[in-house]
Amino acid sequence: MFERLRWAFAFVAVAGWVVSARAEVHFTDVTEAAGLSYEHGYTIDFPFDTQIIAGGVAAGDYDGDGWVDLYAVRGDIGANLLFRNRGDGSFEEVGEAAGVAITGEQGSGPTFADVDGDGDLDLVIGGIRGTPIRLFANRGDGSFEEVTASSGLFAHRNTFSAAFGDFDRDGDLDLFLSHWGLSGDTEHLWRNDGGGVFEDVGQGLGVGPAYRIRDYTFCPNFADVDDDGWPDLLVTGDFGTSKVFRNLGGSGFVETTGPEITDENGMGAAVADYDNDGDLDWFVSSIWDPSGEPAGNWGTSGNRLYRNRGDGSFEDVTASAGVRLGYWGWGSCFADLDNDGWLDLFHVNGFFLERVPFFNEDPSRLFMSRGDGSFEERSVAAGLDDRGQGRGVVCFDYDRDGDVDLFVANNRGPARLYRNDGGDANRSMEVRLRGRGGNTQGIGARIWLTTGGLTQMRELRAGCNFESQDPAVAHFGLGEATEVDELRVRWPDGDEEVVRNVPATRFLELVEGQVAGTVPAIPTLSTAALVLLGLLLGLAATARLRTRRQER
Numbered sequence: 001m002f003e004r005l006r007w008a009f010a011f012v013a014v015a016g017w018v019v020s021a022r023a024e025v026h027f028t029d030v031t032e033a034a035g036l037s038y039e040h041g042y043t044i045d046f047p048f049d050t051q052i053i054a055g056g057v058a059a060g061d062y063d064g065d066g067w068v069d070l071y072a073v074r075g076d077i078g079a080n081l082l083f084r085n086r087g088d089g090s091f092e093e094v095g096e097a098a099g100v101a102i103t104g105e106q107g108s109g110p111t112f113a114d115v116d117g118d119g120d121l122d123l124v125i126g127g128i129r130g131t132p133i134r135l136f137a138n139r140g141d142g143s144f145e146e147v148t149a150s151s152g153l154f155a156h157r158n159t160f161s162a163a164f165g166d167f168d169r170d171g172d173l174d175l176f177l178s179h180w181g182l183s184g185d186t187e188h189l190w191r192n193d194g195g196g197v198f199e200d201v202g203q204g205l206g207v208g209p210a211y212r213i214r215d216y217t218f219c220p221n222f223a224d225v226d227d228d229g230w231p232d233l234l235v236t237g238d239f240g241t242s243k244v245f246r247n248l249g250g251s252g253f254v255e256t257t258g259p260e261i262t263d264e265n266g267m268g269a270a271v272a273d274y275d276n277d278g279d280l281d282w283f284v285s286s287i288w289d290p291s292g293e294p295a296g297n298w299g300t301s302g303n304r305l306y307r308n309r310g311d312g313s314f315e316d317v318t319a320s321a322g323v324r325l326g327y328w329g330w331g332s333c334f335a336d337l338d339n340d341g342w343l344d345l346f347h348v349n350g351f352f353l354e355r356v357p358f359f360n361e362d363p364s365r366l367f368m369s370r371g372d373g374s375f376e377e378r379s380v381a382a383g384l385d386d387r388g389q390g391r392g393v394v395c396f397d398y399d400r401d402g403d404v405d406l407f408v409a410n411n412r413g414p415a416r417l418y419r420n421d422g423g424d425a426n427r428s429m430e431v432r433l434r435g436r437g438g439n440t441q442g443i444g445a446r447i448w449l450t451t452g453g454l455t456q457m458r459e460l461r462a463g464c465n466f467e468s469q470d471p472a473v474a475h476f477g478l479g480e481a482t483e484v485d486e487l488r489v490r491w492p493d494g495d496e497e498v499v500r501n502v503p504a505t506r507f508l509e510l511v512e513g514q515v516a517g518t519v520p521a522i523p524t525l526s527t528a529a530l531v532l533l534g535l536l537l538g539l540a541a542t543a544r545l546r547t548r549r550q551e552r
Contacts, residue, residue: 056467060112117438126159165222226312264299285329339477348390392468
């Protein structure tokens, strides 16, 4: 009862702020103009299930110029592509020059992360049907070098998706890989030694045994769901095998999957605090069949939204949230598309079946938050009626105009970039972190932003939407606010830093150890002296923030 009251009070407390900050968004297909026209496909006419599933795209600023780039796998019809963001609304393809134009392979789930802790993003690429996993180290000059052999990484099974997180909090990024289709208790959880060399440790740390008999893992995410400072694991799995693993202080994991985890065909995932109550919730895309009668070995009951009760356990709020009806769902992401301070939800769909043609042209789904825990489906009205074979999706501000755009990686078809038009009617702030040590992007850090009576929380991820990732940045919608009352960061090692009264600049980079701390109380000083000291400390704090503005 207390949890329900607390949740309801949170919405009531900021209802006025939400109403005053409504904005209409519409999306425009700018794929060709942006230079992102390409197709994914295979050289055979009748693909296997694994080929129908595989694909995806990685998103991250690999060259460190402040603009998010994309790396796309293409099946085996052509070379994989690296799209460098020019910063003018367009991309240039540089895969061959960068050394990552892989040809003749069937890649899946590419992911950017700084695995060797040198400050730039490296690239891991999974694969199916004999395509090996590959790891490319970023040389720091715009090119990559393959280091798979020396990294210790291998995969004897299909690898669809990847996620990075520092589960043992030793300052570097560890790795989880998904292997749908063949059972086995190895090759899931990989510990990083700090230099980009990995060891398969899942079997001994409580993760591998869960998949000894049935391994249908699709989409992993490291996420601190119980708020104890240690990254837990949320693993979306097909055929009723989605699982929750609680982190035991870095020494291992224990499965805590509850009876409320009932998705029948978990595929994609989005992890975020959608209800602004301060903890991480979990959306799982699945299969909804309007006929209600499965024509094969799948369920029909649709997506799931698991709301965190605040202690790492979940309750199923799918029906009350209105997000169940999603067709054959895959890649998913939470993002504040209208910058009103509440996270919206987008996911892609589709599956090719000759005997069930209904799923062949499933539309994408856009669920806009009402700010009360429920959503309204608005894909057609917003110009997002994408009917390709959607697999991967990226939510990111590719043109840095202050609102979140959408990139869709389709299986055996053309990709699509949808520009957000209208979201920037409200203000926003995008926060990037620069951490000390090997976790240079601050993966696993939490950022709280408070303004106008509303506190939003983001946890930085190098995780999985499904065979795809969002960049490791925190985007906050500010509504009409011109100032952030408080910005608080909890770094992966547990240290916290706070800065107050921050101007609502569009882009911020916070450097660990250089963010202002809480102003201490000094009772021996006069009131006037305290006021003056507070002003001086506030000015000093603001000066320490590295800000970058983007003029429209």
